[in-house]
Amino acid sequence: MSNSFLEAIKSRRSIYALDKNVSLSQDEIEEIVKEAIKHSPSSFNSQTSRAVLLFGENHDKLWNIVEDTLRAIVPAENFASTEGKIASFRAGYGTVLFFEDTDVIKGYQKDFTLYAENFPIWSEQATGIAQHSVWVALADAGIGASLQHYNPLIDDAVKAEWNLPESWNLRAQMPFGNIASEPGEKEFMADEERFRVFK
Template identity: 80%
Template sequence: MTNTFLDSIKVRRSIYALDKNVSLSQNEIEEIIKEAVKLSPSSFNSQSSRAVILFGESHDKLWNITEETLRGIVPAENFASTEEKIASFRAGYGTVLFFEDTEVIEGLQENFALYADNFPIWSEQSTGIAQHSVWVALANAGIGASLQHYNPLIDDAVQAEFDLPESWNLRAQMPFGNIVAEAGEKEFIDDEKRFRTFK
């Protein structure tokens, strides 16, 4: 069976060995990210996902913030591995920050009270889809990425540094760049443990 979509998502992997030697321009990368987020579905077509795209010094600032935040939490004797990990993200070409706009979610809760409890859940699903869409789109452009979650530890500092609306709730960080080392073989659990089909 040939399925171009499945072929496309097979390319997406968690890539940690990155550098800045990408062949695409910043504008081209920005357009890929914007289109991927815009085309991602959301409940009630709420379009609650927000993305902040960081290049250059802004990208470095994010990972400096993250490193300094973690330095205050991780014991000094264990910090070397944390520092190395953050350095690997900083070595990339850029980062996408994914947010959900709580103002949109709260508006939906007011306007559709019957579903009020579900909108935060659907918001998490929306951001997950947007993250996957961007990840796959970057992978298909030959750009490696991984998904990180240093929120909520870095939320306040990120909001202040980049002057973002208070209603934007940070959900994930995606460092990206040129692939220095490919991911290893991906293993899957047996289908019998994951799927059931009834006819």
């Protein structure tokens, strides 16, 4: 069975060996990110997901913030591996920051009180779908990426640096770039352990 969507999903991997030699323009990457998030589903079509796309000095600045933040809390004797990992993200071409807008979530909680406790859960599902959509779309365009979670440690510094709304809650960071080295073979648990099918 041939399915181009499934093939695109299979092409999405965590790529840590990145460089800046991408073949797409910044405008083309911007369009991919926008379209992927715009067409990702959310409960009640609430569209809670937000994104910030960083290129050039802004991309480097983010990973400098991460490095400085972690240097202050990670013991010096253990920092070399952390520094190396951050350098691999900085070596990429750009970063997508994923946020959820808490003001929108609160508005839906007020308007639909019966489901109030579910909207934060549905928001997390929405951001997960948006992140996956962007990741697959980038992979389908030949761009490697990985998903990182330095929030909430860097939240305040990120909001201050790029003057972002207080209601935007940082959920993940996705460094991306040219695939400098292919990842190893991916291992999967047995289908019998994950799935139940009743016919």
